[in-house]
Amino acid sequence: MRRLFALIPLAALAVLAVFFWNGLGRDPREVPSVLINRPVPEFQLAGPPGQSSGLSSADLKGRVSLVSLFGSWCVSCLQEHPTLMMIRQGGELPIFGLDWRDDPVKGAEWLARNGNPYEKIGLDPAPGRVSIDFGVTGAPESFLVDRNGVIRYKQIGPITPEIWQHTLLPIVRELQK
Amino acid sequence: MNPRIVALLLVLAAPPVFAADPAEMLKDPALETRAEKIGQGLRCLVCQSESIENSNADLARDLRVIVREQVQAGQSDDQIRAFVVARYGDYVLLAPPFKTSTLLLWGGPGLFLLGGLAALRSFHRRRVGTPPPPPLSADEQRRLDQLLNNEDA
Incomplete structure (x- = not known):
């Protein structure tokens, strides 16, 4: 019995070690969103000139859609852009853009240069109220919204073809059922 | 004085510097103090171990602006914190609830x-519970005395 008691500190250490070891492997930037399964915030935004007339929360109802946060200043968004163009080509679902903290002219130029995968775009200039209502922490970030306008999934960081195929597309199919 | 010591003293004497741009600050010092206090308890989600008052990140600046707007609009501290928690979760509070x-x-x-x-x-x-050792036998006592005496000599 006494022997067993002596093992308690060792066991406690082992439990802590497992917790800390798991903690080491987690990306602290991936803060889980509290907005999952909540309706999208109400908003109405104008679009970048010549690229879109604007975006409002009403556009996010009726169909499963992808809301993608980007900005012409954002380097990883450029990296993600070809994947969004590919998703647009696939025609699985509409993509809506939130042009975060961007200059309207620069945003429009960026889209003219790199292609515009978005059905509609809203400009959210600083202090980015709509983006903050979406709980964004950085660009790019994307949200899968179901046909009732409820946020169902949040992707932090660029969407790669792999993430689209293996993570997002199965959820889209499920939501479209 | 040694220039290194001077440099060290200067660093230590520097007041804590906040990232808030004077242009962002509220004109009413009482409201500004309240806004700063709320902001110091909110985590910047870009740099994570800094508060939004200390961070230079754009998102932190946006949140500072919004906190100040709400302070000015007469929202209570708890209402403002609840606004941010509703969007970012408890993690945004530097002191977990x-x-x-x-x-x-x-x-x-x-x-x-x-x-x-x-x-x-x-x-x-x-x-404490360990029983005391049994008393020395006559033989052991003699030996102990001998050893002690030897040491004295």
Whole structure:
């Protein structure tokens, strides 16, 4: 019995070690969103000139859609852009853009240069109220919204073809059922 | 004075610097102080170990602006904190709230202390509880005396 008691500190250490070891492997930037399964915030935004007339929360109802946060200043968004163009080509679902903290002219130029995968775009200039209502922490970030306008999934960081195929597309199919 | 010491003293004498741009600050010093206090308790989600008052990140600046707008609009501190938590979760609070899911977090150190005290007590008991050794036999006593006397000499 006494022997067993002596093992308690060792066991406690082992439990802590497992917790800390798991903690080491987690990306602290991936803060889980509290907005999952909540309706999208109400908003109405104008679009970048010549690229879109604007975006409002009403556009996010009726169909499963992808809301993608980007900005012409954002380097990883450029990296993600070809994947969004590919998703647009696939025609699985509409993509809506939130042009975060961007200059309207620069945003429009960026889209003219790199292609515009978005059905509609809203400009959210600083202090980015709509983006903050979406709980964004950085660009790019994307949200899968179901046909009732409820946020169902949040992707932090660029969407790669792999993430689209293996993570997002199965959820889209499920939501479209 | 040694220039290194001067440099060190200058660093130590510097007041804490906040990232808030004077242009962002509220004109009413009482409201500005309140806004700063709220902001100091909110985590910047870009740099994570800094508060939004200390961070230069754009998102932190946006949140500072929004906190100040709400202070000016007459919202209470709790209402403003609830606004941010509704969007970013409890993680955004630098001091986690006390509730069931954080019970272990807050109670953990106390549990460890209690565990340590219990261990210390049982260890102490065992020491006190050890029976004294039997008295020396006549032979052993003679030997001890001899050794002690030897040392004196």
